[in-house]
Amino acid sequence: MRNVMLEPILDPNKDAGSSRDAISFGQRAEPGLNTRHGTILTLEGISVSFDGFKALNNLNLYIGVGELRCIIGPNGAGKTTMMDVITGKTRPSEGQAWFGETLDLRQMSEVQIAQAGIGRKFQKPTVFEALSVFENLELAQKTDKSVWASLRAKLTGEQKDRIGEVLDTIRLTHSAQRPAGLLSHGQKQFLEIGMLLMQDPQLLLLDEPVAGMTDAETEFTAELFKSLAGKHSLMVVEHDMGFVGAIADHVTVLHQGSVLAEGSLEQVQADERVIEVYLGR
Amino acid sequence: MPTALYRLILACLLLLPLGAYANDANDFAAANNSEQAQLLESWAAHPTPGRVELINGLQQGQISVDGEVKTLRLNNRLRGLIDTALASHQLLAVDPKLRLNAAQQLQKSAKPAQLKFLDQQLAAETDSDVRSALSLALANLQLVDPDPAVRLAAVRLLGETGEPLARTRLENLLQPDIETDASVRTAAETSLAQVKRKLLIGDLLGQAFSGLSLGSILLLAALGLAITFGLLGVINMAHGEMLMLGAYSTYCVQLLFQRFAPGAIEFYPLLALPVAFFVTAAVGMVLERTIIRHLYGRPLETLLATWGISLILIQLVRVLFGAQNVEVANPAWLSGGLHVLPNLVLPYNRLVIIVFALAVVVLTWLLLNKTRLGLNVRAVTQNRNMAACCGVPTGRVDMLAFGLGSGIAGLGGVALSQIGNVGPDLGQGYIIDSFLVVVLGGVGQLAGTVYAAFGLGIANKILEPQIGAVLGKILILGLIILFIQKRPQGLFALKGRVID
Amino acid sequence: MKRRSLIKAFTLTASIAAMGMSWTLQAAETIKVGILHSLSGTMAISETSLKDMALMTIDEINAKGGVNGKMLEAVVVDPASNWPLFAEKSRQLLTQDKVAVVFGCWTSVSRKSVLPVFEELNGLLFYPVQYEGEEMSPNVFYTGAAPNQQAIPAVEYLMSEDGGSAKRFVLLGTDYVYPRTTNKILRAFLHSKGVADKDIEEVYTPFGHSDYQTIVSNIKKFSAGGKTAVISTVNGDSNVPFYKELANQGLKATDVPVIAFSVGEEELRGIDTKPLVGNLAAWNYFESVENPVNKKFVNDWKAYAKAHNLPGADKAVTNDPMEATYVGIHMWAQAAEKAKSTDVDKVREAMAGQTFAAPSGYTLTMDKTNHHLHKPVMIGEIQDDGQFNVVWQTKEPIRAQPWSPYIPGNDKKPDYAVKSN
């Protein structure tokens, strides 16, 4: 069934970039996500501490539906920890974490969160090295992921086509049958992005997606993300300012576990405190 | 009892011809078992100084008849009687220490026939300790005295002791229609209560101690593993065999002492410690360099390889030393025990092992936290590549760390050889426990290992009297499995950001 | 080119299947006898010496010209203390190597594991170890003691004046069938002697139990209630820690004597015996018994151990199961001579009533019907030199009662050997 709230965004004649077509959305499996107030992710007063050290300190962050948000910040600012909190790997000691209006992320397991429609790409690209690229995508595909289903699972032609499309998008068509373990770093990055696409989540968390990519690849990735934005919400953690500049309409600076500044890249870069702690000039 | 009677008996004793003692020997040598028993009993009742030599000889199982020394065929019954007889003779000795020991022996084994003699000795005794001990020995016999007053005194006296025997004596007294006198009965009841309280304390202390002792043994067994497995992440299934090698080195050292320094045999364990340490450490390092080195980062493979190693080591020892257990004797200063309470003996070797275990822990801790090697080890175990970049010779560190772990296992082996048997399979009995201790404590956590070891030991000893050794062990295993469900990282877990 | 590999794979499995068929080469002029003792694994500790003893005895017989003019050829296999492997090996000995007789097994479970095989193939097994009884197979000759040839006389001795006239008993054992059954028989026996249940304490420990603190202190507590004796059926390996604990807690044999049924000279080799002096063991043979046969037996053994430099040869000792092995093999040889054949049925017939002058100093007789030896019972006191000093022994060899009268229902059991199926 289709998600009512996302309806307007899916209006075909809103914008039709060539890259856009590659990413026709698969049928939605998860229950409708209530995003009445236009925010898809809400973090309020989140704190996490490891043996005294506060990795996150009263963090507040809101991501709007269809927004592409960049998160920057010096090392140890708590970027990855924040992602862990969102994906349920780390439980916050205080604070609220909502997906849409109704889903309390603190109560959900990683799996539930993933199934609810949050996809994550890890800092270090992690793919299933023993499986072929094709199989990687097949596993990521949005379908019934229960034990019984996967015992009986057979790929429909439609699903095969979908995988084919994504293979094209991430330019791995020719290595579809190669074990993912043999891919280059950049290719693995793309494969993992591809898996996210197969998963077709509503909120994508991308941890340093363009690390180890050539400029061309980076450029292409930027295009890809832009095209994703709108129909999906993205949260990108990146150090590469150029890339951030290329994609970001909205940037958040993390420092010592809480939000230091927020706004357009220009605004942020103008901000004294940011220059102080981050750009270090 | 009229003292006139004593004098009479005394007179009779003195009247005995002094030459009689030589005949005693002949009589004894000639007599058969039961006659010998009667002789001994009568001697115990009427001791005379001249006979001490003879009885001392008997205790050694020897008797000199007409100058020539014969060895006797004694049995436990006679041995017991000899002890009693000797004791009552030693009451006549000059040295108060001897008299005290004698009196304590008699508390256990005095016979009614000796009552008169004891009574008279008590009257004559000057040393206060001996007096009290003697009066106790007497009290045991006086429980059946016709005079209620005497019985009452005796019962009261018994109440003072924590003797397990006193308890049964009082209980017997309290059997229906044994003791008729009401006042004595009530006194006996109160005394019994006293004794029971004292005994209970002893039992509880005893349980606690045996728990500690078992814990210390588990600790020694597991400590080496805490390093090889906990720090290096090597699932060293041959760890048990390291213990075994340690024990066998102890055996060899003992042999060498017997061969070359019989005089100093008492102290062979002291030399055994360094020997065992270096032997096992060497073996460990060789294994590390030749086999385990290739398997870092493949924990499950190390499991199989080390299992193979253990098989080889076991069979090797079988071929070299034979399949039978070998004899490792406790030196005198490690055998026997400390009499804390009448019903609480703390064996020396267990005391020593507890202390030793703690000492080893402290040393290991210092080594790991206060030395360059320790620093390197921790560095390597936390981030091999980084450490390598910082110029830490990871290879050598691995080797040394593994050697250290094995060496400590060797030390454990020395300790085990003092309480258990030394055979090729020695290690097999400890490997699973060791792993459980380490896992329970939390991998890489020295403190955790210590807590886990003592925790398991004490838990085991609390359960054993209730549900028996077998069920106890099963229950413990079950509990551990459940515990690990709750705390997969063990008692002491390291928290931190999830790295992916 | 996958095919070749597959053929390899196939030949591998095939060759494994063929393993069984190998080793069937027959030597006509020799008589093959199987030796089935664990040489590796936990039981190697006890069984290895029996293997060597068997080989020595076979040499001895061959030196005298063998049996029926043929030399004996020993086929040694290693069941590796693995019970199913015992069954497999015995089947191999009987069907592949076609041995005339098998000498072997130590634990009851190994015997029970091979029993069906021997009965199915009508083989012949000589079992040299004392056991719990409750068995009498026509295909087995039991040269070890049945409970009434070891346990009951031992208890009688403990209750006698010389034994210290014990009133209370601790039945301590490792938790398996032999101690369970023996203690069951003993309890019934003690009842018949008027000992009340409150004066009997039964304690069991797991295999390889090494921590006897609690048990020993309990024994101490128990012994305060009257003259106590401990009857130990503790299994081999656990004895050392047990005795060491006794010594440490100052429990002397004069106070509480311990009588053991599975501690012999071999086990004492692994124990520092000084603290044990005065403790007892009940067997049908001790190395220390003095008679010409035994002198020869012991010397031969020491010589053999030296010659084949067996480990620990310098202090090689003999013990009861070794003697039983020795007696068994000789009796079989005699029977084969008498039957002029090694055919199992003929030999079985010839075995009935066979006699042999054993190292124990008695002339032992194989019972006419029940396949057990008539054996003398001896009580030995441990000495500080690791030997036993015999303090008591029966006048005559005693007939075995494999079906103990103290176990209900046994009165119905026949007194002759019948196949269990």
Add this chain to the structure above:
Amino acid sequence: MNQPLMLTATQKAGPKVTAWVGGLVLLVLLAMPLLSLLPADNSFQVSAYTLTLVGKILCYAIVALALDLVWGYAGLLSLGHGLFFALGGYAMGMYLMRQASGDELPAFMTFLSWTELPWYWVGTEHFWWAMCLVVLAPGLLALVFGFFAFRSRIKGVYFSIMTQALTFAGMLLFFRNETGFGGNNGFTNFRSILGFGITEPGTRAVLFFATVMLLVISLFLGWRLARSKFGRVLTALRDAENRLMFCGYDPRGFKLFVWVLSAVLCGLAGALYVPQVGIINPGEMSPTNSIEAAVWVALGGRGTLIGPLLGAGVVNGMKSWFTVAFPEYWLFFLGALFIIVTLYLPKGVIGLLKKKDEQ
């Protein structure tokens, strides 16, 4: 795990290899029971010894296969599979004991003066119920243990050690005579199964045949699993569990399924093992046995279907051979084997054969 190449390779080649080897070996194995029925003088006759020996090894092969499903594919090294094997065996053993003792109590109970059967023996005189137990006992135990273990994400070494503790506890429990399974003697001296004499050549042949069938079935099962998406999920789970979770798969279900399946296979193998070797006792639960099983898998090549079978065959074949040829030294060989395999044949024999082919 560090051999993605080999794994995919075998998955590609999986069906072909299985078909070939399966076909060839199957022929021989199916022929053996028939040949065993020939008169003894016939030169083609397969002796009962060979039949039981191979039958035993086949049962071990099934265990190896089952273990490989959890270790090779799901990356869970169990050191406790001996327990499931033994449980299945004991369930079958209970039935056989009841057959042997008829209306009376089993012998070991009578002479330890048990007056009546413990509750868990009820119904074991019926073959069908015994068969249910064969499946239920290991299955349920695996289910419970697995549920807790996987819920709290116990994996790797921890999992192995926990399973080892489990089987060790089981062994101690069955050693107790009060437990009511014959203590350390276990069950022996069986007579008949479904009314047929256990020592009849016919019965032997049928049992052997059944074993072969079970092996074939479990191979087929394994093959289907390995080929299905389920198999791929397992592989993924083994290599990157977190990634899989963020793909929206719940690893627990997958682990639990394969874990229980493997346990049940072991149970069935045990049930066929007991009547063929004629004894079941707690020794089967000793940690040593389970570790050996792991070695069969490692030797043959884990993550493949044929490998474990080869491994089980080779090791046990050697065992039977060395213990005759060099009784004193076979432990050396076995030990050395472990080491060499782990050091030089990380992919096992299968890996070796493959390498040969590629040349």
